[in-house]
Amino acid sequence: MPYDVKLPDIGEGIAEGEIVRWLVKAGDSVKEDQPLVEVMTDKASVEIPSPRTGTIAALHAEEGALVPVGSVIITIALAGETPGQAAGGGGLPDDSRVPVAPLPTQMTSQAPAPLAIGQPAPATMDQGTAAVAGASGPIQATPAVRALARELGVALEGVAGTGPGGRIVAEDVRRSVAGGGAAAAPAAAPAPPSRAANEERVPLRGLRRKIAEHMRRSLSTAAQFTFVAECDMSAIVEHRAAQKAKAEAAGVRLTYIAYVFRALIEPLRQFPLLNASLDDATQEVVIKRDYHLGLATNTDDGLTVPIVHDADRLGLFALAREIERLAKAAREHKLKLDELQGGTFTVTSTGAHGGLLATPILHHPQVAILGVHEVKKKPAVVHGQVVARDMTNLSLSLDHRVVDGAVGADFLYALIARLENPTSWLTVGDLT
Numbered sequence: 001m002p003y004d005v006k007l008p009d010i011g012e013g014i015a016e017g018e019i020v021r022w023l024v025k026a027g028d029s030v031k032e033d034q035p036l037v038e039v040m041t042d043k044a045s046v047e048i049p050s051p052r053t054g055t056i057a058a059l060h061a062e063e064g065a066l067v068p069v070g071s072v073i074i075t076i077a078l079a080g081e082t083p084g085q086a087a088g089g090g091g092l093p094d095d096s097r098v099p100v101a102p103l104p105t106q107m108t109s110q111a112p113a114p115l116a117i118g119q120p121a122p123a124t125m126d127q128g129t130a131a132v133a134g135a136s137g138p139i140q141a142t143p144a145v146r147a148l149a150r151e152l153g154v155a156l157e158g159v160a161g162t163g164p165g166g167r168i169v170a171e172d173v174r175r176s177v178a179g180g181g182a183a184a185a186p187a188a189a190p191a192p193p194s195r196a197a198n199e200e201r202v203p204l205r206g207l208r209r210k211i212a213e214h215m216r217r218s219l220s221t222a223a224q225f226t227f228v229a230e231c232d233m234s235a236i237v238e239h240r241a242a243q244k245a246k247a248e249a250a251g252v253r254l255t256y257i258a259y260v261f262r263a264l265i266e267p268l269r270q271f272p273l274l275n276a277s278l279d280d281a282t283q284e285v286v287i288k289r290d291y292h293l294g295l296a297t298n299t300d301d302g303l304t305v306p307i308v309h310d311a312d313r314l315g316l317f318a319l320a321r322e323i324e325r326l327a328k329a330a331r332e333h334k335l336k337l338d339e340l341q342g343g344t345f346t347v348t349s350t351g352a353h354g355g356l357l358a359t360p361i362l363h364h365p366q367v368a369i370l371g372v373h374e375v376k377k378k379p380a381v382v383h384g385q386v387v388a389r390d391m392t393n394l395s396l397s398l399d400h401r402v403v404d405g406a407v408g409a410d411f412l413y414a415l416i417a418r419l420e421n422p423t424s425w426l427t428v429g430d431l432t
Contacts, residue, residue, distance in 0.1 A: 002078065004075050005076065006071060007073050008069070019062065022037050023035050024036055024059075025056065028055065029056075030056060031050065056075075140163070140166060141161075145173060156168055211303055222364065223401050224361070224398070226397045227408050228394065232390070237390040250317055261347065263418040264415060266418065267418070275291065276344070277366055292308070293343070297326070306335055307339060308322050316432075317431055343363065345366060347369070359397060367398060367403055372392065375392045377390060
């Protein structure tokens with residue numbers, strides 16, 4: 001019997017995933033636990049391993065397609081079978097498979113038209129099987145899909161569900177916004193856009209598409225504003241230089257971000273509204289008692305935010321070590337799912353090319369994010385004298401629905417006071 005591989009339930013209320021990249025093709029031999037496909041969810045990019053040894057009989061979704069959890073995405077011919085036999089029978093019913101558009105008979109150098117932002121993705125199931133949710137029973141939709149419907153102003157009662165058992169998936173909601181409606185017939189495929197000889201079109205897929213969705217959701221949901229203040233990092237620069245040899249002996253790359261993480265804990269305790277989120281569904285501010293700090297990290301595929309869990313329990317060197325480990329794992333696409341979940345506050349650094357300031361976008365549903373800019377020598381007035389100091393700017397973006405400007409300013413100046421006077425709180429016991 002052939003073996004049908006389903007898109008697994010990755011948890012956290014995730015109802016669908018995007019096929020980012022196939023790692024195998026029809027006819028390939030695969031071994032158990034060999035990676036088959038890279039899938040992007042709302043939380044992370046993960047590789048789905050092969051549960052069996054055999055030969056790839058068929059792929060049931062194209063790269064870039066959004067498929068519901070539980071859909072068959074690949075069929076494996078087991079030992080003693082031919083790929084043709086496996087592809088034609090056994091496994092799950094046909095309506096659990098995600099259809100693949102037929103390939104052209106001749107290959108061309110012209111890339112397929114990408115999915116534009118706001119354009120509905122191709123349907124992931126036969127539209128003839130769609131049932132109008134709510135017509136004869138309760139609406140079937142996950143919390144994530146319901147939140148998306150609220151965001152886009154869509155009434156789920158009038159949306160056709162194309163997921164398993166008539167469940168409404170995210171693409172049904174987006175299709176409704178684009179004019180598909182509950183009873184609308186499938187629209188004819190739009191003509192591909194004209195292509196100038198001097199332009200290139202790159203499909204918005206994977207992490208890049210998720211970043212676009214998250215940024216749009218954040219900006220359309222929160223009332224965002226940014227407060228900027230200057231910080232004298234000279235004492236931190238001196239402390240770091242004094243600890244450099246000890247850090248290197250411990251195998252630690254001591255960065256300014258580690259100091260910022262360590263300094264943040266007390267101000268977050270003092271101003272708990274900044275270590276919080278807003279539950280839009282219940283209209284409740286959720287104040288977090290844990291301190292799980294996210295670090296926005298640049299990768300080849302785009303920005304991702306790994307989480308330093310329980311940052312308040314780690315000393316300076318331990319924080320530096322964990323920050324470096326997570327950043328490396330993010331760049332190498334080796335982050336685990338739990339290393340991307342549960343953040344309560346986020347820090348983003350513009351690095352050595354940081355400019356003067358930026359206005360970071362909130363990592364929804366968090367209500368605060370701190371931007372740290374380049375530390376460099378600048379003239380400053382100290383005790384009435386103009387001297388060269390190691391200065392930086394800190395940009396604090398906040399959700400004004402939860403945090404007032406005065407509270408945000410008090411928080412940022414409390415953080416600056418700690419960074420400008422590290423010896424007042426950073427003891428020898430805080431280093432390890």
